[in-house]
Amino acid sequence: MNNVLGIINLSINQPLLHELTYSRATATVPFGGRYRLIDFVLSNMVNSGINNVGVLTHNNYRSIIDHLGSGKEWDLDHKQRGLFILPPPNMNSSGFNGDLQNFYGHLEYFERSTEEIAIVSSSHMICNINYTEAVEFHKKRNADITVIYKELDTAQENLSNLIMLELNENGRVVSMTENHLKPDSNKVYMRMIILRKELLVDLVKKSVAQNYYDLVRHVIMRNLDQLNVYAYEYKGYLAIINSIHNYYKCSMDLLKPEVWKALFFQRGLIYTKIKDAPPALYAKDAPVTNSLVANGCIIEGTVENSILFRGVKIKKGAVIKNSILMQNCVIEGDSVLDRVILDKEVFVTSGNQLIGEQATPTVFTKKSSI
Known part of the structure; x- marks a missing residue:
């Protein structure tokens, strides 16, 4: 997928991780014995054939630079394309308003990229997904935006503080709701979207000009009636790391062989920063x-x-x-x-x-x- 630009949006940390993010970004929280959260989304993009990835950073981004380096562990240390760590732009007196402020501060990077399609993802939804099928779905539906979701068991999962989707019979998104303790839907938006890069740039410019700064609320949810927003279902294993409770639960789930295999061996390998050390x-x-x-x-x-x-x-x-x-x-x-x-x-x-x-x-x- 040389025609796809990967964007890892780290503009907003997960505040409920508390002690684990005092000195690091959410994306570099350790997970699974040797990995960081960002390793999963970055590896998914590389395994999908994406060779141009921009990482939009915000707080504590020194840990991002230290961990990712030149991107060589993900084969992204290229002379052209490759890995680009995009620091937060200079804030004016109003401070940080939302993640679109970071997108707007790096419009030149997006405009100079030659790819036609962009995949935007956060780092706290842990899964092993190949984006190729999702991009094909996006093209066949002639969608303006495709969001990726996962159906979860409402009886076993805590779905509060998540964004839930409602779809019509054609798979088009008709509503997105958040922060419901007992949601009517079990379709969890995985903070991953696919759209044309030109549309992304256009939406960012128009939203910021109107003082709208939130990608989800102001670009997607606000435009459900104006844009063709479709939903692609991911059916693999998903871990949502948005609280200490979930971090602990999902980490302990890795001790189950079926979960370990589903996350690390079903599709592509998960890469991380190499550190030489003897066996245990x-x-x-x-x-x-x-x-x-x-x-x-x-x-x-x-x-x-x-x-x-x-x-x-x-x-x-x-x-x-x-x-x-x-x-x-x-x-x-x-x-x-x-x-x-x-x-x-x-x-x-x-x-x-x-x-x-x-x-x-x-x-x-x-x-x-x-």
């Missing part, structure tokens, strides 16, 4: 069960139903259960951790007991000493 080292009498353990870990204690990122050290006598330990955490002996999330480089001294709740795990910020 397990002591002879260190029981480890039903856990994801990244390279560089040294485990001398007990680990059950947990996710350990690179370089984690579990000392003899420590017990880790139902927890997420990010890169380079150190757990001293005789400590017990259950239902906790430790950000990077947290040090837990000997004899501590850290116990979280089932629905709301306890989160400790980066470089804490406990």
Whole structure:
């Protein structure tokens, strides 16, 4: 799909991630033992044959630059096209008004791109999707805008604070509603849209000229009657990372083989920044069960139903259960951790007991000493 421009819209963080986004953008929140959230959408675009990707950043974008670099891990370090990290434009006295402000600040990038179609996506909807079929759907329907959605089980999923779609019999979007605790629809808008690049540029210019600055509310929802907006159904696995509760739940779901296979092996590979490290080292009498353990870990204690990122050290006598330990955490002996999330480089001294709740795990910020 050389004729498609990928746009990863990071202009608005997910505030309900709280401690995990104090020092980083939502897109670089660690996930799955070695990945960052942005790895999934970026890999999806690359696996779909997109070789020109712009990343619209906002807060804490140093972590974006550090993680993505030149884009070589995604084969996007080209002389032409490739990966473009687009910093937020200078804000005037009114400050940040919405994500269209970032689009407007980089109109030259969009106008100079030669692609005819644009795919705009956020980074907190985790899935393994090939956009080729969605683009073909968009063309066949002669749609102005195609939104991508997923049907979820309303009995098992918390659908509050999400945008729900209602469609007519032809698959055209007739309404988009948000923030309903008990929505009538189970069709979740995945924050992914397909449209002609020229139309995107035109809508951005017209909206900003009228002091409208929200892509979803002011470009899509406001124009449902004027534009042909269709919906393409994605049927694969979807993880929505918009709260600490969902982050923990979706991370623990990765311990199920069927979820791991659906996310990492069904379509294309998920790429991330390479960090060389030796394989994990397990002591002879260190029981480890039903856990994801990244390279560089040294485990001398007990680990059950947990996710350990690179370089984690579990000392003899420590017990880790139902927890997420990010890169380079150190757990001293005789400590017990259950239902906790430790950000990077947290040090837990000997004899501590850290116990979280089932629905709301306890989160400790980066470089804490406990």
